[in-house]
Amino acid sequence: MLIISAKSGQLGNRLLLFANFIAWAIEHNCTVLNPAFEEYAEFFVGTAGDFFCCYPPPYLNVAGNKFVRSKYYQFIKYLSNKKILKTQEITRKKPFNWSEYQEIEQIDRASIVCFQGWLFRDGWFVKDIPKLHKYANEIRAYFAPLERYTINVDRLMLNVKKNSDLIVGIHIRQGDYAQHQKGRYFYTTQQYIEVMNSVFRLFEGGKIKFLICSNLQQNRSLLENFNCEFSSDHLIEDMYALAECDYIVGPPSSYTMWASFYGDKPLYMIRNVNKTIDLKDFVHYYEWQGVFHERDDWNESFWEWTH
Numbered sequence: 001m002l003i004i005s006a007k008s009g010q011l012g013n014r015l016l017l018f019a020n021f022i023a024w025a026i027e028h029n030c031t032v033l034n035p036a037f038e039e040y041a042e043f044f045v046g047t048a049g050d051f052f053c054c055y056p057p058p059y060l061n062v063a064g065n066k067f068v069r070s071k072y073y074q075f076i077k078y079l080s081n082k083k084i085l086k087t088q089e090i091t092r093k094k095p096f097n098w099s100e101y102q103e104i105e106q107i108d109r110a111s112i113v114c115f116q117g118w119l120f121r122d123g124w125f126v127k128d129i130p131k132l133h134k135y136a137n138e139i140r141a142y143f144a145p146l147e148r149y150t151i152n153v154d155r156l157m158l159n160v161k162k163n164s165d166l167i168v169g170i171h172i173r174q175g176d177y178a179q180h181q182k183g184r185y186f187y188t189t190q191q192y193i194e195v196m197n198s199v200f201r202l203f204e205g206g207k208i209k210f211l212i213c214s215n216l217q218q219n220r221s222l223l224e225n226f227n228c229e230f231s232s233d234h235l236i237e238d239m240y241a242l243a244e245c246d247y248i249v250g251p252p253s254s255y256t257m258w259a260s261f262y263g264d265k266p267l268y269m270i271r272n273v274n275k276t277i278d279l280k281d282f283v284h285y286y287e288w289q290g291v292f293h294e295r296d297d298w299n300e301s302f303w304e305w306t307h
Contacts, residue, residue, distance in 0.1 A: 004034040005080035005087065006116035011040055011235060012254030019139045019261070021115075022055045023131040024098050026138060031056065035076045038069035043149065043236045046142035055142060080114040087114040098128050126288050132261070133286045140262055149236050156211075156237070157244045160229045164209035168199055169242040169259070170228075171250030172214035181302065185251035189222055191273040196226060198277045199249060211245055213238040247282055252303070261285040271304075 002025060008017055018034050025032045034053040041047035041064075046057060051064020051072060064072070079085045132139070145153070160167055170192065177186040187195075200208060210228035212218065220230065231238040239255060242248050243263030250256040252269045260267035266282035275281075291304050 001031045001033065001112045003076060003080070003085070003112065003114045004032070004036045005076050005085075005114035007036045009254065011239070012256075012258045014040060015143060015258045016254055016261075018053075018055075019143070020098075020128055020132060022139055022142065023128070023135045025055060026135050027131060033076075035069070035073040038066070038073045041069060042066070043145055044142070045144045045146060048146055057142075076114070080116060085112055085114050087116060089116045098131075126290060129286055129288055136261070136264075143262065145236050145240055149234070149240065152232060152234070152237050153240050153244065156229070156232060156241055160209060160211050160241075163207060164227070165207040166203055166247075167209050167211060167245045168196075168203075169211045169213060169245035169248045169250075169256075170196060171242060171248070171253065171256045171259075172212065172216070172218060173251050173253055173255070174214065174216040176215070177251065181300065184302065185253075185270070187251065187270065187273055189218060193222065195249060195270055195273055195277070196223075198275070199247075200226070202277050202279065211241060213242055257285070 002021055004017065004021060008014065014037055018032075018037060021032045021034070024030070032055045034055075037047060037053045041051070041053050046055065047053045049061040049063055050057060051062055051069050052058065076085075080087045144150070157167075172189065172192050174186065174189075177183070180186070196210060199210075208227065210223075210226050211231060212223065212228050213231040214233075217233075218230075231241055239259050240262065242256060242259035243265060245263070245265060248256050248260055248263075248265055248267045250267075250270060252271065256267055256269075259265070264284065266284050268277060268282045293302050293304060295302075
């Protein structure tokens with residue numbers, strides 16, 4: 001049994017981490033528990049009714065609420081920190097992947113092993129992409145949003161698809177990105193507009209519509225020259241609406257990476273707002289490749305996507 005006993009980042013990182021554990025568990029006929037998924041469990045089919053956040057789903061679900069989930073996570077984290085349960089701490093000094101994990105032989109179905117650390121964020125897990133691809137259907141089914149969220153997504157996308165041949169989701173990530181990696185991927189709304197102009201020129205001739213998703217309230221008048229719709233500003237609904245678009249554009253973020261994976265849609269990560277975008281710059285999740293650039297200051301380390 002594998003237990004994810006520490007939190008790593010926000011929603012996108014937690015989903016990618018959990019998904020990669022699930023892929024490995026399916027391959028090796030193991031069970032995964034993820035108490036560290038507590039804040040997001042209520043949104044998904046596979047976890048909403050199971051406070052253990054277990055994969056494969058148990059035969060009998062034990063319902064929980066936020067209080068119970070929080071206490072469950074704190075208890076497991078305590079056992080892990082005190083080494084009462086066997087714990088593997090994955091440092092952030094180099095990319096991690098299952099295929100090169102030296103202690104993998106020690107894991108069997110009879111053992112209980114807790115994992116702490118940032119395992120599968122950014123592009124660290126590219127060597128494990130084949131497993132993610134192989135078990136994509138099972139993973140997507142587990143992380144399908146509850147019906148009340150899918151209804152809202154379907155309603156939004158019905159509107160977006162009116163009078164359009166092509167839908168491009170634009171993720172305007174501002175807010176927290178002003179500080180993230182010293183603002184490396186923080187772009188102004190005007191810079192996003194320049195990127196949208198480049199996308200528009202790429203697909204010129206078609207009826208293109210943009211779906212705007214942002215973690216910061218936008219001045220809609222700045223975008224009035226585009227044929228666009230705005231998302232509901234709901235954490236889950238925005239992510240899964242992006243997954244319904246034909247193409248996804250945004251700064252490097254696990255949020256759009258998950259949308260790309262879940263919807264099997266090509267993603268363009270903005271690293272240079274002045275670049276003229278080419279169709280080959282959009283990459284499906286199973287094509288993700290890259291190079292990790294380590295810096296003495298961890299906050300300056302980054303993963304550079306390559307093709």
